[in-house]
Amino acid sequence: MMTIGFFVLGIILGSVANAVIYRLLAGRQASPDLSWWRGRSICPKCKHKLGFWDLIPLLSFLFLRGKCRYCHSPISLRYFLVELFLGAAFVFVGIHYSVFSTRLLWMAILWVMTVIAVMDWETMLVSDWLVGSWLIMILLTMNYELITMNLLGVAVAVGIIGGIWILTKKKGMGSGDIGIAAVMGLMLGWPKIAIGLWFAFITGAAFGLWSLVFGHKKMKSAIPFGPFLILGTLIASIWGEKILRIFF
Numbered sequence: 001m002m003t004i005g006f007f008v009l010g011i012i013l014g015s016v017a018n019a020v021i022y023r024l025l026a027g028r029q030a031s032p033d034l035s036w037w038r039g040r041s042i043c044p045k046c047k048h049k050l051g052f053w054d055l056i057p058l059l060s061f062l063f064l065r066g067k068c069r070y071c072h073s074p075i076s077l078r079y080f081l082v083e084l085f086l087g088a089a090f091v092f093v094g095i096h097y098s099v100f101s102t103r104l105l106w107m108a109i110l111w112v113m114t115v116i117a118v119m120d121w122e123t124m125l126v127s128d129w130l131v132g133s134w135l136i137m138i139l140l141t142m143n144y145e146l147i148t149m150n151l152l153g154v155a156v157a158v159g160i161i162g163g164i165w166i167l168t169k170k171k172g173m174g175s176g177d178i179g180i181a182a183v184m185g186l187m188l189g190w191p192k193i194a195i196g197l198w199f200a201f202i203t204g205a206a207f208g209l210w211s212l213v214f215g216h217k218k219m220k221s222a223i224p225f226g227p228f229l230i231l232g233t234l235i236a237s238i239w240g241e242k243i244l245r246i247f248f
Contacts, residue, residue, distance in 0.1 A: 003094065089107075117226060120224045131179040138186055188240065201232075
């Protein structure tokens with residue numbers, strides 16, 4: 001029952017994350033009085049206000065077959081995937097941590113990381129206040145000694161991402177990627193930051209190559225790197241120790 005509860009909480013907060021992402025990115029243009037925290041949810045295409053049955057996490061998307069009930073425009077698969085991911089992530093946190101306050105904190109961290117990644121994926125913009133919120137929450141999980149130890153991870157991450165940003169004259173990376181890298185380095189420390197960055201570059205390169213092959217991007221097209229940094233962070237957080245033992 002606890003596992004089901006964590007999953008339900010995750011998909012509900014995944015639905016909230018989707019609403020926040022839309023409102024922060026496009027809500028102001030869609031409706032001047034729609035803010036990130038108030039106002040009825042609307043269809044991005046026809047602007048019709050959505051009812052209760054349109055907003056049930058996961059189920060509404062399935063029952064409506066991925067289309068708006070009112071204008072029949074396709075609903076982005078992102079809504080379904082974010083809810084599903086956070087549902088699964090909350091189950092993992094609920095099983096992994098036994099202390100209630102620790103569970104809540106890590107669920108909040110995963111929620112913020114997801115919103116940062118999806119916003120960057122869709123707009124190539126990184127919200128400074130969301131990255132700052134992520135930083136504060138990570139600091140709450142650490143003591144002074146651990147913070148000091150993990151500063152090397154910060155230096156490595158900022159040095160590499162910031163170095164690319166400088167060398168490519170702000171074209172190879174965005175300034176928001178440097179902020180993500182800094183929090184990533186603090187969260188992982190050394191040497192797990194190396195694992196996180198390696199996976200970020202590998203998955204980012206694989207996506208870039210796939211986009212070129214299938215014509216979704218051109219050679220000089222920019223791709224958002226923040227989502228791959230977030231993915232690398234998650235991989236290194238969960239499997240970093242095992243990967244290090246295999247190779248070292």
